[in-house]
Amino acid sequence: MTIRRPRKGLMHTCDLKIVNGKVCLEGGILEGGIAISSGKIVSVAKDVSLPSSAKTIDAHGSLILPGLIDPHVHMRDLELSYKEDYYSGTCSAAAGGFTTVLDMPNTRPPTNSPKRLLEKIPRAKEQGVVNVGFYADFPETSQEFESLSDLGIVGLKLNSIRPTSKIDVENDEILRWAFQESARRRLKVAIHAELKKTVDALISDLAKSGRNAARDFLYAHPPAAEVSCINRILRIAQGVDLDLYFCHISLPESVELLQQSKRNGKRIAIEVTPHHLTAGEELVDRFGTFALVAPPLRSRESAAALWRHYVDGKVDVVGSDHAPHSVAEKERSNVWDVPAGFPGLETTIHILLDRLARGQLTLNRILESCASKPAAIFGLTNKGSIGEGFDADVVVVDPKEDFRVDSSTFHTKARYSPFEGLVLKGKIERTIVEGNVVSENGEIMAKRGTGRVVCPVR
Numbered sequence: 532m533t534i535r536r537p538r539k540g541l542m543h544t545c546d547l548k549i550v551n552g553k554v555c556l557e558g559g560i561l562e563g564g565i566a567i568s569s570g571k572i573v574s575v576a577k578d579v580s581l582p583s584s585a586k587t588i589d590a591h592g593s594l595i596l597p598g599l600i601d602p603h604v605h606m607r608d609l610e611l612s613y614k615e616d617y618y619s620g621t622c623s624a625a626a627g628g629f630t631t632v633l634d635m636p637n638t639r640p641p642t643n644s645p646k647r648l649l650e651k652i653p654r655a656k657e658q659g660v661v662n663v664g665f666y667a668d669f670p671e672t673s674q675e676f677e678s679l680s681d682l683g684i685v686g687l688k689l690n691s692i693r694p695t696s697k698i699d700v701e702n703d704e705i706l707r708w709a710f711q712e713s714a715r716r717r718l719k720v721a722i723h724a725e726l727k728k729t730v731d732a733l734i735s736d737l738a739k740s741g742r743n744a745a746r747d748f749l750y751a752h753p754p755a756a757e758v759s760c761i762n763r764i765l766r767i768a769q770g771v772d773l774d775l776y777f778c779h780i781s782l783p784e785s786v787e788l789l790q791q792s793k794r795n796g797k798r799i800a801i802e803v804t805p806h807h808l809t810a811g812e813e814l815v816d817r818f819g820t821f822a823l824v825a826p827p828l829r830s831r832e833s834a835a836a837l838w839r840h841y842v843d844g845k846v847d848v849v850g851s852d853h854a855p856h857s858v859a860e861k862e863r864s865n866v867w868d869v870p871a872g873f874p875g876l877e878t879t880i881h882i883l884l885d886r887l888a889r890g891q892l893t894l895n896r897i898l899e900s901c902a903s904k905p906a907a908i909f910g911l912t913n914k915g916s917i918g919e920g921f922d923a924d925v926v927v928v929d930p931k932e933d934f935r936v937d938s939s940t941f942h943t944k945a946r947y948s949p950f951e952g953l954v955l956k957g958k959i960e961r962t963i964v965e966g967n968v969v970s971e972n973g974e975i976m977a978k979r980g981t982g983r984v985v986c987p988v989r
C-alpha cells in the first residue's frame with residue numbers, strides 16, 4: 532500500500548487565507564498565517580509571504596491550531612438518534628474545535644458486522660459537518676473482519692463491561708482469536724478496560740442490599756476492575772502482533788502498568804479524558820447521576836497523579852468520550868437504570884486551554900495529544916498538523932478570552948455537563964474543515980454533509 536505524503540502547494544491565488552495569527556507548529560509558534568486551496572494548506576508563512584486570496588480571515592493575533600481529532604466519540608444515531616445524531620454530534624464537535632471524530636460502535640443496532648457499518652456510513656456522509664471515522668465491534672467471521680478492514684474502519688472496539696459484539700468476548704480463547712484476526716489486517720483494537728464479572732457482581736450485591744444512590748455507582752466500578760481488566764487483555768494479547776489502544780484510562784497506576792508493557796515491546800497507545808484528568812468524585816455529590824461515567828471519576832489525588840503523567844508525556848491521546856444520553860434517562864431514580872456518560876465535545880479543549888493559560892500545560896502537549904498523535908495512531912496521514920500539503924483542518928482560538936460552560940448553548944442534544952458554570956480561559960473562534968468554515972463563535976455555518984468519511988492508511 533502506498534503512503535500518501537503531503538504534496539507541496541503551488542503559489543497562486545488561493546481560496547482562503549487566515550492572516551495575523553500565531554500559527555501553532557510543533558516546533559513553535561510562527562507569527563503569520565496560512566493559505567488554503569482546494570481544501571489543502573498550500574502555504575504557512577509570515578503574512579507578507581502568503582499568496583493573494585479570494586477570501587481573507589483576520590485572526591487578530593489568535594492561535595491557529597491544527598483541527599482537533601477526537602478518537603473517542605459516541606455519535607449514536609440510528610435508533611438512538613434521540614440521544615444524538617450525526618448532525619447534532621458533528622455540530623457539537625465543530626463548536627468544540629474538533630474537525631475529525633472517530634465514532635464508537637455501541638449503537639442500536641450495534642456496529643458489529645459490515646452490513647451494520649454500511650447502514651451508518653451514508654448517514655454520517657449526508658449529515659456530518661466534520662469528518663467522521665468508524666470503529667466496529669468484533670464480527671463473527673474471519674471474512675467479516677476482512678470486509679470491515681476493506682470498508683476502512685479505524686479499528687475494532689471491545690467494551691469489556693457492556694459488550695455489543697457477536698462473539699463471546701468473556702471467553703479468553705475466543706477473544707484471542709479476535710485479536711489474531713485483527714492483527715492479521717493490522718486493525719487496531721480499542722479497549723474499555725473494566726472487568727465485567729467484578730462490576731456485575733458488585734452491582735448485583737449493591738442492588739440487592741437496596742443501595743441505589745449516585746455514589747453507589749462508584750463502588751460498583753472500583754479501581755481494581757480497571758487494573759485487572761488491563762492485565763487480562765495484556766495476557767490474552769501476549770504473542771499477538773497487535774496494536775492496542777486503551778480508552779479512557781482513569782488511574783495513574785494503569786498508566787504505569789501500560790508503560791511497563793510498552794517498555795517490554797507491546798504496541799500500546801494510552802488515551803485519557805479531560806474529566807479523569809481534572810475532576811474528582813466530588814462532582815458526583817454535586818451533579819448526581821449527571822456526573823456518572825464509566826470508568827467513574829476517581830479521587831482528587833488520583834486525578835492529580837494522572838494529570839502529572841499526562842504532562843510528562845506518558846499518555847498519548849486525550850479523547851472526550853462524548854457519551855450523550857437524554858435528560859430523562861439521566862434523571863431515572865434508580866442509579867442502576869441510569870446510563871453512564873455525559874457530553875464532552877464542547878468542553879474538552881476549553882479545559883486544556885485553561886490549563887495552558889495557567890501555565891500547567893504546554894501548547895506542544897495539546898498539539899500532540901489532541902491532533903498529531905491521534906492522526907498518527909489512526910493512520911489519518913494528511914491530518915493532525917499544520918503544514919503545506921496537509922488537509923486544511925484548522926481551529927482558531929483566542930487564548931485570552933473567557934469561555935463559560937453553559938450547557939444551554941450546547942449543540943449536542945445532551946444539554947448538561949459536570950463542568951457546568953466553570954469559567955475557563957480560551958475561546959474557540961472558528962473551526963475550519965478542509966477549507967470550509969463550519970463554525971464561527973459557536974454558530975454553525977456549514978451545511979449538512981460538509982464533513983467526509985475518513986479511512987486510515989494502514
Ligand code: DOR
Nearest residue numbers: 605723824825854871872
Ligand atoms: O460512561 C460511559 N458511557 N462508558 C462507556 O463505556 C459507554 C459510554 C456510552 O456509550 O454511553
Ligand code: ZN
Nearest residue numbers: 723778825826
Ligand atoms: Zn468506555
Ligand code: ZN
Nearest residue numbers: 603635852854
Ligand atoms: Zn466511550
